[in-house]
Amino acid sequence: MPHWSVYTGNSEPHDGIDDLPAPPPWRAFDGEPVLPAPRDTDDRAAVSPDRAHRARTYVASPETVQLVNAALVLRRPLLVTGPPGTGKSSLAYAVARELRLGPVLRWNITSRSALSDGLYQYDPLSRLYAARRAAWRAGDTRPGGEVPGTGGPQGVPPASADVEEHLRLGPLGTALLPYGRPRVLLVDEIDKSDLDLPNDLLNVLEEGQYEIPELMRSAREFSEAGTAEVLADGTDEPVAVGRGRVRCRAFPFVVLTSNGEREFPPAFLRRCVRLRLRRPDREQLTEIVRAHLDTPAGDAEHLINRFLNRAADGELATDQLLNALYLTGVAGLDADSRDALADELMPYLSATADGDGF
Structure with a gap:
């Protein structure tokens, strides 16, 4: 493994993040005061069982490992594109678990999402x-x-001074706090946003900082120290924000996922490391099945072949294969009934494949 790589993709937790090379001079940040690293994601109180399972069983390709490390070293967001079911969001949880970066901060994007939603919420x-x-x-x-x-x-x-009691940091705002170790931020399905959001993100991700006007006014008018205690995303423990300004110290590992439903502005793309996930081949599918279900390769081979044959004619997601393997194994069906049930559990995801869109 190259000396600059800290993420291995083998799912075994370690403290390799401490060996992360220094950032490029143009991506160095100095936010203060330095905050301690949050709890490990192996703590079930910090991450749900389903996400913990996905983090443990994620199978990373060599290209994925290389580009994750590139994003970590360059302190740049990782834009992950690919068809549904290829593990785009699971990658964030896998990296957080292996590098012991604490619970993933997740921002689910809709057509109504605005930059302010990710930074903080204030209720006047x-x-x-x-x-x-x-x-x-x-x-x-x-x-x-x-x-x-x-x-x-x-x-x-x-x-x-009471303004902080009615303000809470969002996932993006929390990720940019001056933690000693990078937090992991998952911005899920950014291609669903309106046209302005990617451009709005540019300055915040480029500068690694933002301002909270409500706290800045409070600091000027009512507090000599100018420090407010504000709740962060995913916790009930307050963090200190000085004079309404937040600046990161360790730039967060930002995973932006997209199903490829839209094009992004060139200015946005050039600030990201870009990873394109492809459909897993037979060898990768076998490894994924083994990781998730611990199913012997021989027992799964028939349905893997069926999945690959069906996938040649339309869009299928890997979790459809996992569902079929799990349910047919539990049901104990004969071969014909098993194949019929598997076909029902693996419908095409695109309207062009079966004519009805389901």
Whole structure:
């Protein structure tokens, strides 16, 4: 393995991330204060059993291993494209497990997703209600409905120190905290976003930092120290944010997945390391089946052949084969019934293959 490689793809957890080469000078970050690494992803309280299983059983190709390491060393996002069922999102969990980088921060993209959703969420209405409840309990209101200390006739609170109680960092915002080790951020199905999101991500991922205006106003007006305690994504433990500015120290390992449903701007693409996952061949399928089900190769060979033959005529996903193998094994069917059930469990994913879209 080349000396610059830290991810091996063999699924055995290790601390090789500590040997990661220094970043290029143009990708070095110095965020403070340095935060400790989160808990290991082997902790079942930190990751769901299904994702833990996918992380342990992920089978990485040599190309995948090489490009994951390239993204880690260059401190660049990894754009992973490929057909459904090729393990694009599972790759993030596999890397996090092997390199002991803690729970994966996951941002599921929809057509309504905006950059602010990934950075942080702020609820001004809950803050207004909290101010009104506090004044009501104190029995102290002023003529015209003004609540003392809120600075407005409608009880609208100013940018004061309690703003952090109504603000929570999102997965992207949490990944860019100044952790001593990189966090893993999965931005899943970015091709479903509106046209602006990839471009909006450019500056944040390029600079490794962002600002929270609500906290910046609070720091200027009410706090000499300017430090706020804010909840991070995936935890109930607050982290310190100084004067509303967040800057990473170890650039996160960012996995952006796409099913190839759209083209991305050239400026976005040139800032990413690009990995194209392809349909697994017979040897890879056999290894995947063994990893997931511990099924002897001879027992699985018939359905693997059937899967490959069907896949020649249309889109199929690897988990369809796994479902068929598991269920036919549990049911204990004869050969004809097994094949019929397997065909039902492996329908084509594209309308052109079977004419009805199902």
